[in-house]
Amino acid sequence: MRSFWQATVSGLLIGGIYALIALGLNIVFGTMRVVNFAQGALLMIGMFMAYWLWELGGLHPYLSPFITIPALFGLGYLIQRTLVSPLLARERAREPMSVLLVTLGLALVLENVALLFFSADFKAIHTDVSLATVKAGGIIISVPRLIGMGAMILSCLALYLFFTRTDLGRAVRATGQDREVARLMGINDARIYGVAYALSTALMGIAAAVLVPFFYVHPGVGTSFLLKVFVIVVLGGIGSMPGAALGGLLVGMIEGIVGLYVQASAAQIVLFGAFIAILLVRPAGLLGVERR
Amino acid sequence: MTPRGTRTARILGAALLLVALLLPLGTRALLGHDEYWIQVLIWVMFFAYLSAAWNLIGGFAGQYSIGHAGLVGIGAYTSSLLMIHAGLTPWIGMLVGGVLAALVGGLIGYPCFRLRGAFFSLVTIAFAEMLRVGLELTDRLGPLEINGVRGLLLPVAGDRPWQFQFASKRPYYYVMLALLLVVLAAGWIVKRSRLGYYLAAIRDDEDAAAALGINPARVKLAAMMLSSFFAALGGTFYAQLVGYITPTRTISLDFSVQMVIMAVLGGIGTVLGPLWGALVLVPIAEITRALWGGSLQGIHLIVYGALLILVILYWPQGIDPWVRRGVEALARAAGRRRGAPTEAPVVENAPRIVLPEGGLLGARLSPNGGGTLLKVRGLSKSFGGAIGVREVSFEVSAGEVVGIIGANGAGKTTLFNLITGTLAPDDGEIWFGGHRLGGEKPDVRNRLGIARTFQIVRPFIGMTTLENVMVAALPRVADVGEARREAVRYLEFVGLAHRPHTPAGGLSTGERKRLELARALATRPRLLLLDEVTGGVDQRSLPGLVRLIQKVKGEGLTLLVIEHNLRIISAVADRLVMMHLGQKIQEGAPTAVVNDPEVVQIYVGGAAAHG
Numbered sequence: 001m002r003s004f005w006q007a008t009v010s011g012l013l014i015g016g017i018y019a020l021i022a023l024g025l026n027i028v029f030g031t032m033r034v035v036n037f038a039q040g041a042l043l044m045i046g047m048f049m050a051y052w053l054w055e056l057g058g059l060h061p062y063l064s065p066f067i068t069i070p071a072l073f074g075l076g077y078l079i080q081r082t083l084v085s086p087l088l089a090r091e092r093a094r095e096p097m098s099v100l101l102v103t104l105g106l107a108l109v110l111e112n113v114a115l116l117f118f119s120a121d122f123k124a125i126h127t128d129v130s131l132a133t134v135k136a137g138g139i140i141i142s143v144p145r146l147i148g149m150g151a152m153i154l155s156c157l158a159l160y161l162f163f164t165r166t167d168l169g170r171a172v173r174a175t176g177q178d179r180e181v182a183r184l185m186g187i188n189d190a191r192i193y194g195v196a197y198a199l200s201t202a203l204m205g206i207a208a209a210v211l212v213p214f215f216y217v218h219p220g221v222g223t224s225f226l227l228k229v230f231v232i233v234v235l236g237g238i239g240s241m242p243g244a245a246l247g248g249l250l251v252g253m254i255e256g257i258v259g260l261y262v263q264a265s266a267a268q269i270v271l272f273g274a275f276i277a278i279l280l281v282r283p284a285g286l287l288g289v290e291r292r
Numbered sequence: 293m294t295p296r297g298t299r300t301a302r303i304l305g306a307a308l309l310l311v312a313l314l315l316p317l318g319t320r321a322l323l324g325h326d327e328y329w330i331q332v333l334i335w336v337m338f339f340a341y342l343s344a345a346w347n348l349i350g351g352f353a354g355q356y357s358i359g360h361a362g363l364v365g366i367g368a369y370t371s372s373l374l375m376i377h378a379g380l381t382p383w384i385g386m387l388v389g390g391v392l393a394a395l396v397g398g399l400i401g402y403p404c405f406r407l408r409g410a411f412f413s414l415v416t417i418a419f420a421e422m423l424r425v426g427l428e429l430t431d432r433l434g435p436l437e438i439n440g441v442r443g444l445l446l447p448v449a450g451d452r453p454w455q456f457q458f459a460s461k462r463p464y465y466y467v468m469l470a471l472l473l474v475v476l477a478a479g480w481i482v483k484r485s486r487l488g489y490y491l492a493a494i495r496d497d498e499d500a501a502a503a504l505g506i507n508p509a510r511v512k513l514a515a516m517m518l519s520s521f522f523a524a525l526g527g528t529f530y531a532q533l534v535g536y537i538t539p540t541r542t543i544s545l546d547f548s549v550q551m552v553i554m555a556v557l558g559g560i561g562t563v564l565g566p567l568w569g570a571l572v573l574v575p576i577a578e579i580t581r582a583l584w585g586g587s588l589q590g591i592h593l594i595v596y597g598a599l600l601i602l603v604i605l606y607w608p609q610g611i612d613p614w615v616r617r618g619v620e621a622l623a624r625a626a627g628r629r630r631g632a633p634t635e636a637p638v639v640e641n642a643p644r645i646v647l648p649e650g651g652l653l654g655a656r657l658s659p660n661g662g663g664t665l666l667k668v669r670g671l672s673k674s675f676g677g678a679i680g681v682r683e684v685s686f687e688v689s690a691g692e693v694v695g696i697i698g699a700n701g702a703g704k705t706t707l708f709n710l711i712t713g714t715l716a717p718d719d720g721e722i723w724f725g726g727h728r729l730g731g732e733k734p735d736v737r738n739r740l741g742i743a744r745t746f747q748i749v750r751p752f753i754g755m756t757t758l759e760n761v762m763v764a765a766l767p768r769v770a771d772v773g774e775a776r777r778e779a780v781r782y783l784e785f786v787g788l789a790h791r792p793h794t795p796a797g798g799l800s801t802g803e804r805k806r807l808e809l810a811r812a813l814a815t816r817p818r819l820l821l822l823d824e825v826t827g828g829v830d831q832r833s834l835p836g837l838v839r840l841i842q843k844v845k846g847e848g849l850t851l852l853v854i855e856h857n858l859r860i861i862s863a864v865a866d867r868l869v870m871m872h873l874g875q876k877i878q879e880g881a882p883t884a885v886v887n888d889p890e891v892v893q894i895y896v897g898g899a900a901a902h903g
Contacts, residue, residue: 108597
């Protein structure tokens with residue numbers, strides 16, 4: 001029984017990181033109805049930044065967000081204004097599907113440029129917390145993962161407050177619900193989209209900071225996370241913030257528990273089964289709203 | 293294309309095919325040891341093939357799959373496992389894999405096609421990813437040895453054509469060429485078939501297509517299954533050519549993405565676009581590989597990614613239009629040299645209208661106004677807290693023209709959306725032709741006989757006027773030719789027969805209204821809902837449009853018309869229904885309703901409020 005709880009907790013902790021990335025994806029989808037395929041590549045950039053800040057500058061990864069968040073926010077805003085915005089304007093009348101392809105192209109460029117500069121080698125750093133563990137009720141908990149979980153909860157809280165308590169956050173939500181009406185209310189929708197995209201990119205700075213102490217950095221790391229996150233987003237409900245959190249934790253847990261009792265491959269098969277079942281029964285996802 | 297352009301294109305196509313057929317003979321003479329070059333040519337055709345398969349769903353239907361490598365993997369693994377364990381020749385195994393992939397493609401596509409397109413992209417990529425990881429982690433599946441990441445090594449036994457194994461690359465070249473021709477031909481046929489017209493309509497405007505009786509989910513499903521089938525055949529070819537498959541290499545994301553990029557660069561949704569894309573991109577990959585080899589891997593992917601971004605931003609139609617223009621220019625140049633007139637006179641093939649028995653719209657009319665056609669009882673619909681329509685009841689008799697009037701936000705369009713099945717009511721009943729309507733979707737209701745136009749016109753802008761109307765006629769006729777003849781008649785009826793080949797995007801608002809009317813009429817409705825026929829139309833076009841509605845009325849069709857202009861609606865309608873804030877507040881003869889004090893109050897007040 002102890003190992004069951006151990007597996008559950010470990011699974012939940014990595015699930016928290018999944019949830020963080022899924023959250024970023026859903027912020028963009030929730031406002032622009034766009035799937036950002038570059039999300040993983042932006043996470044990768046955040047991780048490399050945190051890695052080099054430690055290697056060259058000796059900056060602890062947990063302090064890296066002070067630099068990476070503003071940098072990624074700026075990068076995200078720039079990407080949105082130069083690549084995404086013109087397409088949103090062009091495809092106003094229908095679903096902006098070409099944005100999906102452009103972000104796919106961006107991911108391809110970023111990832112392979114990273115490959116060019118940093119090679120495919122797996123890089124790892126060892127900080128004071130990397131291998132630290134705490135014991136609670138007989139369960140061994142990895143400290144960096146626990147911190148990751150904490151960061152996820154804090155980020156959720158901060159985002160919740162941002163979206164419900166600030167004018168800018170409310171403007172982002174309003175634009176996501178009905179762009180035309182938001183415009184009539186005097187909201188500058190182009191700027192709001194820029195902010196939403198930049199916000200989701202900045203979030204990757206946090207994910208990167210908590211990942212780097214215990215996870216390898218390499219050019220494909222972002223995409224490998226993103227692919228799992230797509231499964232999570234489909235399970236939890238596309239565009240749904242609670243769905244992202246729930247889906248992330250659920251997938252982490254399934255991986256942990258099934259991996260413990262059977263094997264890792266069985267966990268994948270269980271996930272696959274759940275994925276197909278959810279798709280057939282609730283195509284919009286567990287917490288998704290079917291909106292066209 | 294012009295007729296001469298078409299002729300030139302045929303000649304060029306034949307020449308290209310001849311070159312492709314003879315190329316392997318020439319390379320040896322020119323290059324000596326030519327296996328490498330043959331291999332490169334095979335890759336060009338292979339990627340063109342996969343991209344063309346992807347294009348059937350991604351391009352034709354506008355549903356971007358990012359997981360087609362998963363389907364390729366199904367094909368490769370199915371035929372290879374059947375060969376290893378059952379000794380079945382891959383020639384048959386590839387068909388088994390194709391059918392299996394079509395079923396899987398249908399299974400993952402079906403739930404998505406009722407939702408927005410982004411969802412489909414996510415699901416396909418998640419599917420491919422899970423399939424890859426699943427195979428990587430699986431050593432055995434029952435009696436089948438999957439071998440996890442190590443993959444499958446196909447038993448090699450020299451030159452055995454019957455086993456899809458050849459000693460030299462040359463036969464693979466011809467097999468691939470044949471496969472490529474088949475998939476391109478399939479695309480060509482689909483494009484000109486009923487399915488192709490439906491797909492193009494859905495890609496442009498799914499709701500408008502559904503309003504014409506087309507079931508979008510079913511049509512997209514057909515395209516996805518066809519696309520999956522061909523993708524899987526490519527997988528078997530890959531397995532036989534390379535002789536070795538692993539989940540990591542066969543079901544890679546890069547693979548899926550390359551299919552997309554080639555189609556987009558070549559011209560998304562065109563028949564030959566994938567071929568142009570592959571002709572440009574595969575050599576780029578080969579050149580970078582030759583120059584930098586293994587030391588700088590991934591350079592070609594940087595180029596691919598950058599091209600994808602640039603093409604979508606600045607050049608969304610891709611290479612195909614350039615090729616077409618080149619062919620036309622060549623045709624003109626050839627024509628000049630022969631001293632023929634440079635531009636053949638364009639003869640619009642528009643035969644005189646021949647009214648079918650019982651009039652143009654007659655087939656489905658009930659004669660002498662056979663009772664109530666539409667009955668709406670206690671219909672209610674609210675959006676969140678806002679009321680759309682509240683307890684509205686009225687009836688429309690066959691052959692009658694009923695006008696719906698009211699200010700903006702009175703619930704008129706909501707009422708239409710409820711009758712056509714775009715929205716589901718919270719409460720109340722809709723009876724049509726003596727049957728109570730339930731949860732039928734718009735396409736089903738259209739086939740029952742309810743057609744509509746939209747408040748803001750929604751022509752399929754990627755199509756010509758003629759094609760727009762053909763799409764509407766297709767569900768009810770035997771073949772595309774008949775749909776074309778029908779469409780010409782309806783264009784004639786609405787007065788657009790003189791411009792059948794104008795892109796719908798190039799029409800004026802008034803002409804678009806006529807086009808939409810022709811489209812709705814071509815579905816042969818028993819009840820036609822017209823949403824603001826004169827809205828947004830300039831004053832000079834108004835009388836013509838009103839005459840057109842009179843003409844439709846003269847055919848005896850039952851009409852429900854939303855109209856702001858009281859003078860026009862009074863002239864056209866037999867009866868008016870006045871709506872205000874979601875409720876029916878007045879009903880009766882036009883003069884009575886228009887002069888009703890309450891109606892006047894709302895209209896004058898509303899007009900004042902609008903300034």
